[in-house]
Amino acid sequence: MKRKIFTSILSLFVCAAVVAQATDYKVVFDLTSKDTNDHKAVIRWVSLIADSQPNAQLEVVFYGQSLDMVVKGKSSVADDVTKLAARKNIAFKVCAIALQHHNIDKAQLLPGVQTVPDGIYEIITKQKEGWGYIKAVR
16 A cells, blocks of 8 residues: 555656656746846846757847847847847847837847837736746846
8 A cells, every 4th residue: 555655656756747847948038227237147048048948938028228238239249139039939029118218210129139019018928828037137
């Protein structure tokens, strides 16, 4: 009897471990900072996750003061953003309201950077879909 209980419990742990490993890795980063050190940190985090978890889905959402990170001629990480945005599992999305507020045209965005109607709504939607959430500041 004890042996059956032990075997059943062990089987549950093994099943749980298999399910945990199969769980999708999805993270949305919330960036509002104009600090270039925060921009570099986000690039580093996204790059490290993408390299260690090739199937991870990653998204960085920009609003507030963070827009310089994805604007041509203003970004200190332009090459990195462009390279990462070219990957199918990594997205950089800018709030259209923030673009309007800061008088930035979509044509000024780095290649591969997308827009969403509302950055906060984008983040909330991702969380409802089960994505992890990271407020991206050091």
